[in-house]
Amino acid sequence: MGKQVPIVDYLVIDDGTPHLVAWESTESGALYFDRRNADAKSGTTGFRRRELGRDGVVRSFTIVQRGVPGIPVPYVSALVDLDGGGSVKGNVVNCPADPDHVSLGMRVRLTTYVAGTDDDGTEAVAFAFEPVG
């Protein structure tokens, strides 16, 4: 198996069970996935890394039927409120992509899969969510 890298730097795949991390403002507690110059809530500059929960609730979703080239459709895009704090957008997988199988308020758990391999054989690992139970 070749080397693996996370698709984004807020996915941690080399420290136990894969999970998401956020930058948390030490002043306001606001959470961010991207690098920030300052906290958009408080304007202060102190941040710490915070590990987020793997389980959550589907707060909203859409089923994309017409997307960008190279991405198979249909797929489910969802907004997930994570237990313990933090909201994230990701696909719902391991579940038929139709409104009879995906529902608002559905409980989901983080999972990972290989999204692609580059010319050096390095695999990009992406995260998604799958229904629980």
Place this chain on the structure above:
Amino acid sequence: MSDDNVWILGTYMTKFGRHVDRDLIDLASEAAMGAMSDGDVTIHDIEVLGCGSLFNSQAGVGQQLQKQIGQTGIPVYNVANACATGATALRTAYLTIKAGEADMGLAVGVEQMGKGGLLGSGGKGDRARKEYVPKGRYGSVMQVEGLLGTGLMPGVFAQAGMEYAYEHGGVGFEQFAKVAEKNHAHSTLNPLAHYQKEFSLDEIMNAEMMSYPNTLLMCCPNTDGAAAAVLVSEERLRAMSKEQQQRAVKISASVLTTDPWTERAQVQPDVNTLTRNAAQKAYDIAGVDPNDLDLVELHDCFATAELIHYDNLMLCEPGGAGEWIDKRGPWRDGETPVNVSGGLISKGHPIGATGIANIYEVATHLRGEAGDRQIQNAKVGLTHVIGLGSACGVHILERSSLASRR
């Protein structure tokens, strides 16, 4: 800052649609000259020009327009503010008059979208050699659209609508589809709309699914078009003719907001908070209650968006947007008519023009000049646009009381 009101003296919009035989400046010229003619003024009366064209924001469209309609040396502001570009162009003229630097200004919004495809897919084209190197603020090693959820516009606004459905009862696919049913029906009365075709609820729900629950007939088309407005100070208007005074429309509130920090907006744009803030501020400034509104033109880029803005603009009971469309509250014969122009869904959405085209629509009703689609005895109207990123423009317009009407 002047306490005097700013008035709309003239306004115009081109036919919205595909204008393959005309260029951007043709469309802008038609709108600009149309608005000046409507206000019975010339380019020599105009002291400031605000010009909005999102996809050509670095092209000096305002100056290009001047080359065609009159180079008088006045200041030009070329603005870009996502889908609020037109409203922002209008506000540059408005603010210049408010500041006392000009008595009359022209605002023009124009866009040629062509067959633009889906907006929001981000950059295209990867490096020739595929190598996973973290880039950008998220340290992403590849394009993530479709892998980590969607950022395409039909999906973003679908998620915004479904979030409302999660928080409030009585909202589902059918309620969203009813919005499109209404706007397509309304469009049949508007000769300037891109599409003027009525569709049944079944046809809308069974049309090609783009991003559930938005079908093709619930998405705005890519459209070419332009709109313009001439703004004038109250002092100057008082010195103008009786007819100009009678047809002038008062801008009772002009508000622009951006999205304040909210927790979930880090992964999904929050189109609600800045709209509510803009609406509340506009109602306060104008001294107008949502119940006073005779018509509203709001930003229905997708049917799911229109539904949530019923609540954001306080047109329905809190949480009651689904019930409101079920009881036909926003139909032209309903409690508060919404998008009697056909809205973006049918009229079209030439991005830079949209925030002035809705001003044109409301002003035309307030003047009693809307023909077959006239909302009878309309006295107060509201316009709303929102651009992701985000920016929200809300204007409240009122029928003239400067000169008595017959």
